[in-house]
Amino acid sequence: MILLQSYSAYQENMFQMLTIKTFQKFQNLISTLNCHLLIKLLTKQTKLQDSLVSAKNHLPTIERIYAALPKITALGERLQMIVCSATLHNFDVKKLADRMMHFPQWVDLKGQDSVPDTVHHVVCKIDAKTDRMWIRLKSQDRVQTDGIHANDEIRPGSDYPETISEGTKILKGEYVLKACFHLAIRQCNMDQGIIFCRTKLDCDNLERYMKYKAQDLTCVCLHGDRRPDERTRNLDAFKKGKARFLICTDVAARGIDVKGIPFVINVTLPDEKTNYLHRIGRVGRAE
Missing domain, CATH: 3.40.50.300 (P-loop containing nucleotide triphosphate hydrolases)
Structure with missing residues (x-):
């Protein structure tokens, strides 16, 4: 989810546009529009590392989007980036934050994952040597x-x-x-x-x-x-x-x-x- 403003519209405070797109659609958008990107919100319905290590491998797309963002705005403001992940403590999420963000602040809404007390586990052993x-x-x-x-x-x-x-x-x-x-x-x-x-x-x-x-x-x-x-x-x-x-x-x-x-x-x-x-x-x- 990205907040977009053109340079002229930003200066005159006349035009704002909010667009929600997939990685590929947004990549096409920034290649065809002359726009000024102020805030980037990378979010997945699942977890961020799926974007990085899955077969689709969205990391190059993320890097291209990041490269297209102005790191300093026309008013001298720093780029703001928000990264949301269902698994906040994953190493890939931390690595991405260290690479692309400036002194990131971490907001943890649920804490470390743990096994609920209400779950009972049963293990079924399969032995193909004995069960023919x-x-x-x-x-x-x-x-x-x-x-x-x-x-x-x-x-x-x-x-x-x-x-x-x-x-x-x-x-x-x-x-x-x-x-x-x-x-x-x-x-x-x-x-x-x-x-x-x-x-x-x-x-x-x-x-x-x-x-x-x-x-x-x-x-x-x-x-x-x-x-x-x-x-x-x-x-x-x-x-x-x-x-x-x-x-x-x-x-x-x-x-x-x-x-x-x-x-x-x-x-x-x-x-x-x-x-x-x-x-x-x-x-x-x-x-």
Whole structure:
């Protein structure tokens, strides 16, 4: 969100314009307009470091926008910059502030992330060496994996690392299905839950498997490769209770306001602690 004023309008105090745009749209704007930028507010609905390290890598765009800003205004005032982040204590946020800001003041509205006392954690161990069910599932071609070991020699019954890794990937889909079935129907009356996967492909594979094996456990998928109208439709179905499970990635789930989620299933643990805290925090807000 950027406050723009032209030089002449600023001097005469006659014209002001407030524009809210994506990085790319704003980059196009500053390349076509002769404008004087007074205040820059970099904000994401998610967290700032996603802009810096994600596949889209918005850091070059941020740097170009910063380079286009006058560091001193016509009246001798210093450029003011506000950076908002849901994860304020992340190293990338601090590094960006040190590079682009002059003696930045930090305003922390929530403090360090912590695990809510209302969250109970359960770990389900998967051992492909002892649970050979994956061999049968693989022969039936029911569970699709990410294809990492597509070119490796998988020998069911052996303890080769590639074989055990592939077996673990297959068992995860089956274990998630069993957890959803038993918790939702037999034990905990799980009305709804969010299932986190590491990649978009993992989300697609799990959604396909759940729809094939358990039609009663309705699910929808949410990630960046789905069309915007489909993402909106799927999220709406989950919010209205038409779908019991929302399968999504960390990035897709950020900014989603869904109240009263009693269960979260982590198919794969995230690489960063902050991502895990964001995941389980949704359960901690449930009543």
